[in-house]
Amino acid sequence: xxxxxxxxxxxxxxxxxxxxxxxxxxxxxxxxxxxxxxxxxxxxxxxxxxxxxxxxxxxxxxxxxxxxxxxxxxxxxxxxxxxxxxxxxxxxxxxxxxxxxxxxxxxxxxxxxxxxxxxxxxxxxxxxxxxxxxxxxxxxx
Amino acid sequence: xxxxxxxxxxxxxxxxxxxxxxxxxxxxxxxxxxxxxxxxxxxxxxxxxxxxxxxxxxxx
Numbered sequence: 752x753x754x755x756x757x758x759x760x761x762x763x764x765x766x767x768x769x770x771x772x773x774x775x776x777x778x779x780x781x782x783x784x785x786x787x788x789x790x791x792x793x794x795x796x797x798x799x800x801x802x803x804x805x806x807x808x809x810x811x812x813x814x815x816x817x818x819x820x821x822x823x824x825x826x827x828x829x830x831x832x833x834x835x836x837x838x839x840x841x842x843x844x845x846x847x848x849x850x851x852x853x854x855x856x857x858x859x860x861x862x863x864x865x866x867x868x869x870x871x872x873x874x875x876x877x878x879x880x881x882x883x884x885x886x887x888x889x890x891x892x
Numbered sequence: 893x894x895x896x897x898x899x900x901x902x903x904x905x906x907x908x909x910x911x912x913x914x915x916x917x918x919x920x921x922x923x924x925x926x927x928x929x930x931x932x933x934x935x936x937x938x939x940x941x942x943x944x945x946x947x948x949x950x951x952x
């Protein structure tokens with residue numbers, strides 16, 4: 752039989768959950784927390800500053816926090832996606848909610864930028880969580 | 893306290909924070925991180941000015 756298929760690369764052994772779960776949860780709760788836990792203080796501080804400032808600017812601009820609401824497919828996608836991104840801010844999101852931050856969706860460019868800032872800070876924190884995971888599993892320095 | 897930023901200020905801050913995190917999380921050495929963060933920031937600003945001028949020219 753002709754060898755038309757390339758040999759599959761050997762699979763990397765997956766790291767046990769106990770190795771990465773702590774840094775990933777720390778990274779979710781406190782932006783940069785996963786890096787601090789793994790002694791990457793400089794990078795952790797930059798992530799903490801960037802994500803926190805972005806979130807605070809979002810609050811200051813009275814951005815809207817998404818709630819998981821159902822509707823047509825687009826509404827469901829936007830609301831659930833936005834909610835997950837907001838939730839990815841970890842303790843920042845929880846504290847804001849506990850202190851009663853609730854802004855209705857209203858027109859206005861500043862308000863709209865605020866909503867985008869709140870969502871994007873969560874997305875950036877997800878990037879930081881993935882980075883913390885890769886450091887914990889030895890895929891990255 | 894309510895913060896009111898112009899379009900440019902908001903987009904500039906967005907570009908700055910996003911570039912910092914993307915630079916940190918994307919590359920493996922500090923030099924590569926710095927270069928990639930600066931590259932992302934430059935791309936954001938270039939897009940900001942280009943799209944801004946396009947809109948201005950489009951609207952007259």
